[in-house]
Amino acid sequence: MVRARRPSAQTLAVLNALADEPATWRYGYELGRQVGLAAGSLYPILIRLCDRGLLEATWEETPVQxxxxxxxxxxxxxxxxxxxxxAEEPLAAPVRPRLREA
Known part of the structure; x- marks a missing residue:
């Protein structure tokens, strides 16, 4: 089930990277380097996307020796x-700080 809330900037970066070539299988390490996320941030995002049916995961069939x-x-x-x-949704308007009156 997909939430109505807009995903985080990190999740959007992962989605955009995967959407560039949606039929291509990608390694987590490769994705992390591309979007600039460490494993501790990247893998929870990938797990959540898999749990929601937005990503599929499989094991490498022929690993390097x-x-x-x-x-x-x-x-x-x-x-x-x-x-x-x-990707088509507008970003939220930035919050403007209130100016104090002197």
């Missing part, structure tokens, strides 16, 4: 549509 298999991620059809919807 000497390296354990890695998770791969890509947007589902619903995820592609949702990424397009949130």
């Amino acid at each position: 000497g390296r354990p298999p890695r998770h791969l991620y890509r947007l589902t059809g619903t995820g592609v549509r949702w990424a397009a919807e949130v």
